[in-house]
Amino acid sequence: MTLAVVPLPRRVVARRRRAFTLLAFVQATLIFTITVVSVPLPAIGRELGLERAQLILVSAAYALSFSGLLLFGGRLADRYGGRRMLLIGLFVFAATSITAGYALSYPMLVGARFGQGVGAAVIAPALTAVLRGVFADPVSYHHAMAKWGGISVLGATSGVVLAGIATTWVSWRWMFAAPALVATLALLVAPRLVTGGGPAHRGQRPRLDLPAAVLATGGITMLSYGFVITDQHPWSSPQVTGPLVSGLALILAFVLVELRGSSPLLPLSFLANSRRVIALLAIGLAAAGSSIICLLLGLYLQQVRGWSTLHTSLAFVPYAVSLIIMGRIGRRPIERYGAPAVVATGLALSAAGFLHLSGLDPATTYLTGLLPGLVLVPAGVALAFAGSTVLAMADVRPRQAGLAGGLMNTFMEIGPTLGVALLMAVAAARSTHVGGADAAAATTSGYAWAFGAAGLAFALLAVVALATEQPEPAAEPARDEADPEYAWRARAAA
Structure with a gap:
């Protein structure tokens, strides 16, 4: 039966809008907390x-805990329902955020941060599963995904900007008040506002696949830890090679288990779609680009130029404004030109911004030297995220929405960890090569080379995205006939 296009009642549209706003705030907060x-x-x-x-x-x-547990969090959402897992994750996230704010010792603070990551790993896949239930019809779901793409990177930028401003006047402990407050409010409001994302029927529930979950969690966590400590130890040191080799071995074991499993945690056929693979790579690279520009320009402005924390945070305001503007208008080019073209265009814009920043030196001015990059990079990142989110979620069945959300967020977390480690290695190698008595010039030259390497990576992926683009018939996401809005449309059409 073909459904007629029937406008939804205003109360349904209003409820959708409120639900999306709530879920968007939660997603932004998860990334803000990083x-x-x-x-x-x-x-x-x-x-x-x-x-x-x-x-x-x-x-x-x-x-570390966020990225390591995301795939398992996706399986939990697909098995037990996005709404249930969302509420459980919010409770854990709120409790550990409050604990972090009151931490009196190093073990207490690190434990609370790990706990926040566990809660976030449950929440993030549940959010996409719930969104799939809230926006049951393909058109509105497509629009929601286009908007969803830019929310995460905006959350990350907000963390840098607001933390710098707030810590000028208040204690660092207040930085944990925002995630605690958002999670608590969402925990109170979500049960009344969010109705989608119920558990799968008993016969359709996927197995937990605990052996694969342990291997994936251990592998991703070890790899991430190995990349993180390259800031302190050389790449060739046992402290780095040990976790990296162990992580790779665990990931290989995970792949072997998945190939033999009857209900794999990550069906390898899920990655057979070339567009989805490009989208996931673009998400990881865009997240890495956002992290490296905030990190290196923040260090440059404070250590080389002597700017205060407050002035450095204010310097990123144009970055945030560019993200917001492109995030709001990103849906229109996707509808007109298609998501693959928008992804390639966004990557190319960011490449241009990074290549401009590769001319950085100790005397670079803000208006002509930094501002163009602070506008181009986020504009491209916003477009890349918007298009990639649409591509990554295309043709995903409702019972795999948690898997897709977990996979997207995994790439979003691993991207900065791997990208920052590699680009910082480029910066360190260049600074060592330049050497000399002028430490500021050597450091800045390293940052410039890192920006140049990032620009080349973005440009290369843009070319690959265009080369692999092929016309495919648009396929509507599978409908869930148990969804009340789908049933309403069916009755209206009849």
Whole structure:
């Protein structure tokens, strides 16, 4: 039966809008929490008496548990329902955020950060599963995904900007008030506002596949940890090679288990779609680009130019404005030119911004040297995220929405970890090669080469995205006939 196009009642549209706003705030908060301690790390170290290695773990603990558990979180959402897992994750996230704010010691703070990551790994896939239930018809779901793409990177940028401004006047502990407040409010409001994302029918529930979950979690966590500590140890040191080799071995074991499993945690056929693979790579690269520009320009402005934390945060306001503007208008080019073209265009824009920043030197001016990059890079990242989210979720069945959401967020977390490690290695190698008495010039030259390498990576992926683009018939996401809005449309059409 072909459904007629019948306008939804205003109350349904209003409920959808409120639900999307709530879920978007939660998603932005999950990413905000990654970067929220980046600016006040020195203050945390002074208050708790921490060394550099301990500060690195304070910063990375959240992302380690977040990225490592996302695939398993996706399976939980597909098995037990997005709505249920969303509420459980919000409770864990709120409780651990409050604990982090009151942390009196290093173990307490690191434990709370790990706990936040566990809650986030449950929440993120559940959000996409719930969205699939809220926006049951293909057109509105497509529009929602286009908007969803830019929310995460906006959350990361907000963490950098707001943390720098807030820590000028208040304690770093207040940085955990925002995630605690958002999670608590969502926990109170979501049961009344979100109705989609129920559990699958008993006969359709996927197995938990615990052996694969353990291997994937261990592999991703070990790889991420290995990349994180390259900031402290050489790549050839046992401290780095040990976790990297162990992580690769666990990932290989995970692939072997998945090939033999009857209900794999990540069906390898899910990655057979070339567009989905390009979309996931674009998500990882865009997330890495956002992280490296915030990190390196923040270091450059404070260490080389001597700017204060407040002035450095304000310097990123145009970055956030560019993200917001492109995020709001990103849906229109997707509808007109298609998601693959928008992904390639976004990657090319970011490449242009990074290549402009590759001319960085100690005397670079803000208006002509930094501002163009601070506008072009986020504009391209927003477009790339919007188009990639649509492609990654295309043709995904409702019972695999959690898997798709977990996979997207995994690439979003691994991308910055791997990208920052590699680009910082480029920067360090260049700075060592330049050497000399002028430390500022050597450091800046390293940052410039890192930006250049990032620009080349974005340009290369843009070319690959265009080369692999092929016309495919548009396929509507599978409908869930148990969804009340689908049933309403069916009755209206009859």
